[in-house]
Amino acid sequence: MNPEPFLQLDRVIHEKGRLPIMSLLAATAELSFTELRDTLKMTDGNLTAHLRTLQQAGYVGLTKTLQNRRPLTTCSMTQAGRDAFSAYIDLLEQIVRLNRET
Amino acid sequence: MNPEPFLQLDRVIHEKGRLPIMSLLAATAELSFTELRDTLKMTDGNLTAHLRTLQQAGYVGLTKTLQNRRPLTTCSMTQAGRDAFSAYIDLLEQIVRLNRET
Numbered sequence: 751m752n753p754e755p756f757l758q759l760d761r762v763i764h765e766k767g768r769l770p771i772m773s774l775l776a777a778t779a780e781l782s783f784t785e786l787r788d789t790l791k792m793t794d795g796n797l798t799a800h801l802r803t804l805q806q807a808g809y810v811g812l813t814k815t816l817q818n819r820r821p822l823t824t825c826s827m828t829q830a831g832r833d834a835f836s837a838y839i840d841l842l843e844q845i846v847r848l849n850r851e852t
Numbered sequence: 853m854n855p856e857p858f859l860q861l862d863r864v865i866h867e868k869g870r871l872p873i874m875s876l877l878a879a880t881a882e883l884s885f886t887e888l889r890d891t892l893k894m895t896d897g898n899l900t901a902h903l904r905t906l907q908q909a910g911y912v913g914l915t916k917t918l919q920n921r922r923p924l925t926t927c928s929m930t931q932a933g934r935d936a937f938s939a940y941i942d943l944l945e946q947i948v949r950l951n952r953e954t
Binding site for chain 2: 774
């Protein structure tokens with residue numbers, strides 16, 4: 751078996767908590783912090799930590815605005831995030847195929 | 853998006869270092885520690901730690917014997933390991949499909 755696809759998996763995306771965040775953001779232009787949190791049933795602290803990691807990797811941008819005088823955080827995927835996520839999904843597909851062959 | 857497939861991912865298998873170990877063992881009856889280590893280009897310490905986690909989860913069995921008076925460790929996947937890995941690969945396939953649709 752060729753271990754390359756496994757070695758190439760991006761740890762930032764592969765983490766179980768961050769993978770669904772990336773999937774959601776890949777499917778849409780932007781989502782509010784609250785929408786992400788409620789869809790993924792995450793705690794505020796957990797989601798904040800994962801978003802920070804994704805932001806530091808350059809995969810996600812966070813925009814803070816006010817809506818009816820309340821702070822609103824909006825999350826969106828950067829082009830670097832889209833490229834990295836697309837490469838990651840390609841690797842997952844290779845891994846599934848590798849394991850279906852055996 | 854339905855977050856269920858993501859929530860169900862087995863962390864023991866999902867870890868980047870353990871996934872290729874499980875893939876290799878799923879494809880064969882048994883492999884020696886050395887074969888695993890060399891194929892995956894892992895350090896002894898790293899592989900030992902991952903195998904211990906997989907053993908504790910009941911997914912992998914380790915057999916220690918002597919070969920030409922030298923200790924030989926052989927690794928094989930248990931039925932519980934095969935079941936869990938098969939379920940994991942099904943989830944990966946769902947995740948790939950979810951992300952191809954969007």
